[in-house]
Amino acid sequence: MAAAEATLSSCLEALLGSRSCANRVFEILELLQAEEEEIVLSAIRTCSRLFGAFLERGELFVGQLPPEDEPLPESYSAEEKYKIWMRQRYHSCVNCLVELMGHESFQVKESSLCTLMKFVELEAKYPLVKEEWSFNFPRELLKLVVKGLISTEEDSALLISNFQEYLEHDDVRFFAMKAVAENIGNVMQKTKEPLPVYQKNVFAFISSISMPSNENEIENFLVKHANQEEWKVLKLKEHKRAFERMWLGFLKHKLPSSLYKKVLVILHDSILPHMNEPTLMIDFLTVAYDIGGAISLLALNGLFVLILHHNLEYPDFYKKLYSLLDPSVFYVKYRARFFRLLDLFLSSSHLPSYLVAAFAKRLARLSLAAPPDALLMVIPFVCNLLRRHPSCKVLIHRPGGPEEMLADPYVMEEEDPLESRALESSLWEIQTLQSHYHPEVAKAATLINTALSETEDDLLELMELTSYEIFDRDVKKKASAVPLEFQRVTGLLGQKNDVLAEYFTLE
Numbered sequence: 268m269a270a271a272e273a274t275l276s277s278c279l280e281a282l283l284g285s286r287s288c289a290n291r292v293f294e295i296l297e298l299l300q301a302e303e304e305e306i307v308l309s310a311i312r313t314c315s316r317l318f319g320a321f322l323e324r325g326e327l328f329v330g331q332l333p334p335e336d337e338p339l340p341e342s343y344s345a346e347e348k349y350k351i352w353m354r355q356r357y358h359s360c361v362n363c364l365v366e367l368m369g370h371e372s373f374q375v376k377e378s379s380l381c382t383l384m385k386f387v388e389l390e391a392k393y394p395l396v397k398e399e400w401s402f403n404f405p406r407e408l409l410k411l412v413v414k415g416l417i418s419t420e421e422d423s424a425l426l427i428s429n430f431q432e433y434l435e436h437d438d439v440r441f442f443a444m445k446a447v448a449e450n451i452g453n454v455m456q457k458t459k460e461p462l463p464v465y466q467k468n469v470f471a472f473i474s475s476i477s478m479p480s481n482e483n484e485i486e487n488f489l490v491k492h493a494n495q496e497e498w499k500v501l502k503l504k505e506h507k508r509a510f511e512r513m514w515l516g517f518l519k520h521k522l523p524s525s526l527y528k529k530v531l532v533i534l535h536d537s538i539l540p541h542m543n544e545p546t547l548m549i550d551f552l553t554v555a556y557d558i559g560g561a562i563s564l565l566a567l568n569g570l571f572v573l574i575l576h577h578n579l580e581y582p583d584f585y586k587k588l589y590s591l592l593d594p595s596v597f598y599v600k601y602r603a604r605f606f607r608l609l610d611l612f613l614s615s616s617h618l619p620s621y622l623v624a625a626f627a628k629r630l631a632r633l634s635l636a637a638p639p640d641a642l643l644m645v646i647p648f649v650c651n652l653l654r655r656h657p658s659c660k661v662l663i664h665r666p667g668g669p670e671e672m673l674a675d676p677y678v679m680e681e682e683d684p685l686e687s688r689a690l691e692s693s694l695w696e697i698q699t700l701q702s703h704y705h706p707e708v709a710k711a712a713t714l715i716n717t718a719l720s721e722t723e724d725d726l727l728e729l730m731e732l733t734s735y736e737i738f739d740r741d742v743k744k745k746a747s748a749v750p751l752e753f754q755r756v757t758g759l760l761g762q763k764n765d766v767l768a769e770y771f772t773l774e
Contacts, residue, residue: 271298271306275313283320286349292317292356299363304372311367311375314360315382322389327354330397354395361386361411368415368426376426383412384433391490404490406442413446417472419454419465427471434476436489438500444509447473451516463523470526473513474533478541479503504543511542518551524562531555531565532601535572546577556587563591564605571608585622588612589684592629597641603730606644610726613652620658625684627652627659628677631696639705640734646697646711647724654723662694663715707737 278295281288295317298310321327328350333339335355339348367379390405416427434440447469454465479485482503499505518530530538534552539545548569555566567588573579581587588609596605613626627649634645653660677692700712 271301271303272309274298275309279313279317282317289349289353292353296356296359296363299360299367304375307367307370307372307375308378311364311378311382314364315385318357318360319385319389321353321357322386322393322395325393326350327357327395329395332358361408365411365415368412369418369421373425377429380412380415380426380429383408383415387412387439388489404438404442406446409439409442410446410449413443413472414450417447417450417465417468419462419468422464423468424471427468427475430472431475433489436487437479437485437506438488438490440476441500441506441509444473444476444506444513448509448513448516451513451520455520459521461521461523463526466517466520466522466526469517470529473517474529474537476510478506478510480540507541507543511544511547514538514542515547518548527555527558527562528565531562531569535568539569539572545573546579549573549579553581556581559591560595561599561601563587564596564599564601567605567608571611585612585618586683589625589629590682592626592633594633594636597633597637597645602641606648606726606730610648610651614655616655618656620656621690622684623652623656624659624662624689625687627662628687628689628692628694629679631694632677632679634700635696638734639703639708640732640737642700642703642705642708643711643732643737644726644729646700646708646714647726647729649694649697650714650719651723651726654719654721659690660719661690662692663697705737 274294275298278288278291281291282295295310295313298306299314301307301310318327328347332354333351339351343351361383364379364383368376368383370376370379387405387408390408391403394403394405396403416423416430434443451469454462482501485501485503485506488500522530534548539548542548552566552569552573556563556570558566570579570581570584574581574584591605596602599605609626613623630645630649634642637645653663675692675695676688678687681687694715697712697715701709701716703709703712
């Protein structure tokens with residue numbers, strides 16, 4: 268280790284001191300590929316100092332780099348040939364650092380990333396390409412960094428989290444989004460099957476991007492330019508276009524189920540508001556809504572935004588929503604979110620009575636097998652539906668009552684609310700819950716025995732209620748004295764007339 272340190276130190280001093288020692292750069296590049304972690308880290312630091320100094324001093328060729336395997340034309344001067352040669356070594360160093368972003372040691376990965384981003388900043392200040400405009404950004408180098416971050420072979424979430432500080436720069440974020448979109452196109456077009464590791468890395472990267480909400484916020488740049496008036500990075504619309512293209516490129520490919528859920532959780536508040544045309548998400552959301560289960564529940568949020576703000580017309584929307592009501596809705600992780608949205612979709616007073624009655628009846632039937640924490644929310648939920656739609660109160664005030672009903676006409680298996688015959692039925696299930704084992708559920712179910720007030724019950728707290736909270740609340744209750752009827756035991760074998768006492772005695 269000490270010998271390697273000495274070699275690196277002497278190479279750096281020689282290379283910075285004289286061009287005659289240029290070949291010693293190979294010694295540094297060779298140590299970048301050493302097996303010992305400490306030597307690699309030291310070599311990375313040396314490369315950072317060496318090529319950082321070369322960029323600042325203008326020691327690297329500026330312009331289109333000639334192919335390395337072809338002889339240079341005689342038109343180049345000796346100095347130009349030196350700069351071309353040294354830039355080729357710089358190019359080799361960059362490629363090595365990108366490879367080291369996949370090293371088994373996280374310290375090596377982090378050091379490589381920091382060095383590459385230092386080169387990005389320096390190339391922006393001291394461009395290696397001839398400027399055609401009044402601004403310049405080292406896009407090709409950033410593309411290599413992005414490629415190293417969204418690996419196809421290993422989870423890069425931790426390294427991506429370290430990249431967040433660079434994404435705070437508006438120009439880095441803008442060109443990184445473009446680089447991700449291009450990378451997704453190059454990688455995913457080669458396969459029709461999901462690439463779970465790669466797609467997970469891409470999601471970790473793009474979901475962490477924080478977009479500006481207005482143009483005045485676009486002011487933090489890694490690259491400073493004198494004239495930026497026509498620079499696309501200054502335009503919020505261009506940021507949104509890059510953001511939109513990146514997400515659409517990611518979502519047009521088949522995703523693993525776990526990623527589907529993660530995307531849908533953030534879609535309505537972290538993706539749709541930052542798109543130029545949110546309606547482009549209609550296909551993705553409708554496909555997700557048709558999948559069923561938890562994915563359909565999560566797709567509701569995004570659909571709600573498009574229906575409310577972008578005039579989306581979804582055929583048979585309520586029919587599909589009705590079909591989502593099954594016993595699993597009381598146990599899924601996203602139960603509170605689903606019932607909040609269900610409450611919103613059923614809040615309009617213009618909904619037909621048969622539709623509201625079908626939802627109320629289906630919820631009542633499902634409540635027979637629901638846990639107490641769900642019942643304490645479902646019962647008031649059904650009562651709120653009856654308050655909003657008085658024509659549905661026939662379900663609890665049917666002449667003759669459920670006792671005279673020979674059979675329940677409601678068809679639970681019917682997928683179409685119109686054909687379910689809910690309005691011909693009654694909410695006998697709520698009456699049945701008045702005999703529930705949990706006293707709070709039984710008490711809540713007695714609400715239908717009295718005239719319902721016009722004021723709706725607040726469901727927000729009840730939607731978040733869990734069985735643990737109910738249990739904790741029950742345990743902390745202070746019970747009053749409970750009268751008990753019992754006979755005192757007169758002996759070890761019980762009372763005198765006991766069967767045991769008749770046949771056995773203790774002597």
